[in-house]
Amino acid sequence: MALLQLSEPGESAAPHQHRLAVGIDLGTTNSLVATVRSGMAVVLNDELGRPLLPSIVRYGADGMVETGYDAFAHQSADPKNTIVSVKRFMGRGLRDIAHIESMPYDFIEAEGMVKLRTVQGVKSPVEVSGDILRALRERAEASLGAGDGNPLTGAVITVPAYFDDAQRQATKDAARLAGLNVLRLLNEPTAAAIAYGLDNAAEGIYAVYDLGGGTFDISILKLSKGVFQVLSTGGDSALGGDDFDHRVFCWVIEQAKLKPVSPQNGRLLQMRAREAKEYLTLNGEAPITARLSTDEFVDLKITTPIFSEITRTLVQKTLGPTRKALRDAGLTPSDIKGVVMVGGATRMPQIQHAVGEYFGQEPLNNLDPDKVVALGAATQANLLAGNRATGDDWLLLDVIPLSLGIETMGGLVEKIIPRNATIPAARAQDFTTFKDGQTAMALHVTQGERELVSDCRSLARFELRGMPPMMAGAARIRVSFQVDADGLLSVTAREQTTGHEAHVEVKPSYGLSDDEIAAMLKDGYNHAPDDAFRRALREAQVEAQRLVEAVQSALKADADLLSRLERAHINSCLAKLQALLIGDDRRAIDAAMGALSQGTAEFAARRMNQSVQRALAGKKVAEL
Amino acid sequence: MTNFDLETLQQDFFSLFGLPRQQALDADKLELLYRDIQAQVHPDKHAHLADSDKRLAMQWATHVNEAYQTLKDPLKRARYLLHLAGHDVGLESNTAMSGAFLMEQMNLRETVAEAKAVGDVAALDALHRRVGKEIVAEYSQLQQALDGQSLNRAGTLVRQLMFQEKLFQEIDDALAILET
Numbered sequence: 001m002a003l004l005q006l007s008e009p010g011e012s013a014a015p016h017q018h019r020l021a022v023g024i025d026l027g028t029t030n031s032l033v034a035t036v037r038s039g040m041a042v043v044l045n046d047e048l049g050r051p052l053l054p055s056i057v058r059y060g061a062d063g064m065v066e067t068g069y070d071a072f073a074h075q076s077a078d079p080k081n082t083i084v085s086v087k088r089f090m091g092r093g094l095r096d097i098a099h100i101e102s103m104p105y106d107f108i109e110a111e112g113m114v115k116l117r118t119v120q121g122v123k124s125p126v127e128v129s130g131d132i133l134r135a136l137r138e139r140a141e142a143s144l145g146a147g148d149g150n151p152l153t154g155a156v157i158t159v160p161a162y163f164d165d166a167q168r169q170a171t172k173d174a175a176r177l178a179g180l181n182v183l184r185l186l187n188e189p190t191a192a193a194i195a196y197g198l199d200n201a202a203e204g205i206y207a208v209y210d211l212g213g214g215t216f217d218i219s220i221l222k223l224s225k226g227v228f229q230v231l232s233t234g235g236d237s238a239l240g241g242d243d244f245d246h247r248v249f250c251w252v253i254e255q256a257k258l259k260p261v262s263p264q265n266g267r268l269l270q271m272r273a274r275e276a277k278e279y280l281t282l283n284g285e286a287p288i289t290a291r292l293s294t295d296e297f298v299d300l301k302i303t304t305p306i307f308s309e310i311t312r313t314l315v316q317k318t319l320g321p322t323r324k325a326l327r328d329a330g331l332t333p334s335d336i337k338g339v340v341m342v343g344g345a346t347r348m349p350q351i352q353h354a355v356g357e358y359f360g361q362e363p364l365n366n367l368d369p370d371k372v373v374a375l376g377a378a379t380q381a382n383l384l385a386g387n388r389a390t391g392d393d394w395l396l397l398d399v400i401p402l403s404l405g406i407e408t409m410g411g412l413v414e415k416i417i418p419r420n421a422t423i424p425a426a427r428a429q430d431f432t433t434f435k436d437g438q439t440a441m442a443l444h445v446t447q448g449e450r451e452l453v454s455d456c457r458s459l460a461r462f463e464l465r466g467m468p469p470m471m472a473g474a475a476r477i478r479v480s481f482q483v484d485a486d487g488l489l490s491v492t493a494r495e496q497t498t499g500h501e502a503h504v505e506v507k508p509s510y511g512l513s514d515d516e517i518a519a520m521l522k523d524g525y526n527h528a529p530d531d532a533f534r535r536a537l538r539e540a541q542v543e544a545q546r547l548v549e550a551v552q553s554a555l556k557a558d559a560d561l562l563s564r565l566e567r568a569h570i571n572s573c574l575a576k577l578q579a580l581l582i583g584d585d586r587r588a589i590d591a592a593m594g595a596l597s598q599g600t601a602e603f604a605a606r607r608m609n610q611s612v613q614r615a616l617a618g619k620k621v622a623e624l
Numbered sequence: 625m626t627n628f629d630l631e632t633l634q635q636d637f638f639s640l641f642g643l644p645r646q647q648a649l650d651a652d653k654l655e656l657l658y659r660d661i662q663a664q665v666h667p668d669k670h671a672h673l674a675d676s677d678k679r680l681a682m683q684w685a686t687h688v689n690e691a692y693q694t695l696k697d698p699l700k701r702a703r704y705l706l707h708l709a710g711h712d713v714g715l716e717s718n719t720a721m722s723g724a725f726l727m728e729q730m731n732l733r734e735t736v737a738e739a740k741a742v743g744d745v746a747a748l749d750a751l752h753r754r755v756g757k758e759i760v761a762e763y764s765q766l767q768q769a770l771d772g773q774s775l776n777r778a779g780t781l782v783r784q785l786m787f788q789e790k791l792f793q794e795i796d797d798a799l800a801i802l803e804t
Contacts (some may be wrong), residue, residue, distance in 0.1 A: 386671075616641070
């Protein structure tokens with residue numbers, strides 16, 4: 001009697017297996033992958049012991065795709081096919097990108113997001129990022145010994161807190177292309193705060209100042225009793241160390257009186273500019289020498305005062321969002337207990353000095369600014385994979401960085417969800433028609449703080465069609481926004497009197513469509529169809545096993561919430577799925593999983609309710 | 625929303641937290657309760673479970689966030705209490721405002737615009753303090769009115785406070801711009 005045996009759940013379940021999960025810092029300049037091993041977050045090095053993977057991809061004429069240091073070596077010889085700082089193009093159109101004139105790429109303006117023409121064809125920034133993520137996934141799988149028995153469960157991937165919906169969606173798409181299951185998109189400063197806060201058992205209000213290669217974030221967090229609550233966040237998703245390099249680059253062109261340079265020479269001088277900037281962190285002056293392909297010779301010296309002078313406005317540019325974030329949190333600099341510095345660019349003494357002066361305290365630099373984000377992400381991935389016991393965990397409450405709204409009459413924006421709202425968040429607003437007999441309504445979703453639509457970012461346009469004709473102002477169209485825990489938005493519009501509905505995941509105008517992703521995945525798998533099949537089956541089996549374990553442990557804890565009939569139904573779904581698990585019919589496994597999920601939905605709802613009641617009851621008892 | 629427990633959805637925000645339905649509020653206690661409930665329902669706690677569990681967690685966490693934001697803010701809390709009592713605040717009809725109050729608001733707004741135009745930080749600071757003080761005083765009146773069941777009086781105070789909060793915000797923004 002299989003059914004009877006199963007009704008004592010937990011017995012047959014294998015001892016809780018440690019699930020492999022990683023945190024990935026997908027940076028503008030460098031990327032890292034980290035995991036939690038024996039309770040410690042560690043960065044996973046490559047086979048040569050190097051922790052960083054330069055975020056560079058080279059598409060070779062021979063069909064090879066090189067990433068990291070291999071691609072780095074070719075960047076000045078083959079600049080057009082060697083893509084650096086691709087993060088700056090994620091979810092961005094051509095006119096959004098600064099200094100585009102000094103970039104060596106063959107850009108193609110595509111709807112929503114720019115693309116690049118390479119020797120291997122047109123590549124979207126999502127594909128390029130996908131190649132970086134794939135290299136990191138392979139590094140992680142090799143280093144963790146992931147295989148059929150214990151595959152990589154998933155990854156937490158970090159994004160700048162100030163990334164908008166289009167940039168987040170593009171990042172998630174890139175992960176899908178790389179074959180990664182995204183457990184969560186996590187804001188970079190929040191990841192740093194987790195690493196710092198857990199390491200130092202910090203309590204109080206902290207600021208995280210995160211200046212990376214191409215992005216700047218400032219987040220204000222309240223750390224208290226295992227809860228990391230983001231109070232506000234601000235930033236500039238197009239400001240970073242690259243811009244400091246660019247200032248030096250321009251200075252070099254000007255000082256050496258160079259005529260417009262070729263892409264090769266441009267890339268070479270940009271590399272020299274970056275080296276000079278890094279050298280100035282510990283030295284008072286830095287040499288800049290280069291022999292160009294035109295036989296011109298550059299031989300300059302840049303001093304700290306000159307560097308400070310030419311980059312002063314960039315440093316100041318970070319303080320505006322910092323002030324705004326504090327104001328949004330209702331705080332002043334003196335309320336901040338510590339300022340955690342993150343990102344390689346915070347090594348610059350100019351930044352250290354400006355931040356120290358603004359907050360009136362020495363910034364905290366006791367964590368490696370290059371690694372802290374990846375380590376925090378790994379810690380969160382470990383938690384999300386279910387590797388930590390209740391009581392030995394923490395809670396993260398994050399926010400959206402920019403207000404979400406909808407276009408109304410006259411090109412104005414009606415804000416639906418304000419910036420710094422804690423996620424997940426939802427809000428609904430009613431709109432009406434303005435013409436008699438109107439049967440369709442165009443909805444335009446925007447993100448940004450300005451009042452005019454033209455000053456905000458356009459996220460999506462969609463239409464609610466087929467409404468019954470009514471007098472102007474008689475229809476009641478309820479537009480509902482839902483932002484999930486990844487900070488991603490979906491929008492539903494519903495005509496209230498007739499129940500007519502339209503729904504969008506907000507991605508078509510900036511991210512890739514599902515069809516595009518499917519086509520790219522298929523392209524990738526065409527090379528190894530068997531491998532793809534095996535992998536998909538294995539993934540389904542692993543997922544199904546997880547579901548079985550989850551349901552068994554739920555039954556063990558709370559079977560009393562179910563009637564005998566309900567219990568029998570769940571047990572029969574469980575038995576069906578377990579029987580299919582060992583086979584190789586992926587569709588049948590998927591279907592049985594669907595049936596089990598559906599069969600346990602009500603049970604899950606009751607359990608959730610009970611856990612809330614217990615949390616409240618616990619509070620009342622504690623107060624007595 | 626099929627999975628979302630209907631009883632909880634229909635529960636008012638005060639009952640959700642087990643707090644008395646009134647304007648007077650222990651903010652620290654609310655925050656503690658909020659964190660305790662989020663610790664149970666947040667999607668991060670259910671990330672390794674089935675999709676249906678994840679969806680349920682998102683709905684719960686969204687609901688708890690909204691409840692917390694509504695109760696935490698005294699003006700939102702007051703409007704919510706009036707809404708629960710079935711009392712129309714009449715936000716659309718300006719006629720419900722006293723002429724004297726509107727006149728004063730217009731004058732204040734002009735003063736702010738002038739100070740902003742000439743970059744008079746000291747004047748803005750003084751206005752900021754003055755309006756801030758008035759707001760604090762009115763919130764305490766609002767609490768008395770609401771918890772003493774004088775709903776009409778509470779409605780008037782809510783309308784006034786909406787004006788004043790907006791003005792306060794404008795002064796704040798002006799100061800922020802002048803500081804940079």
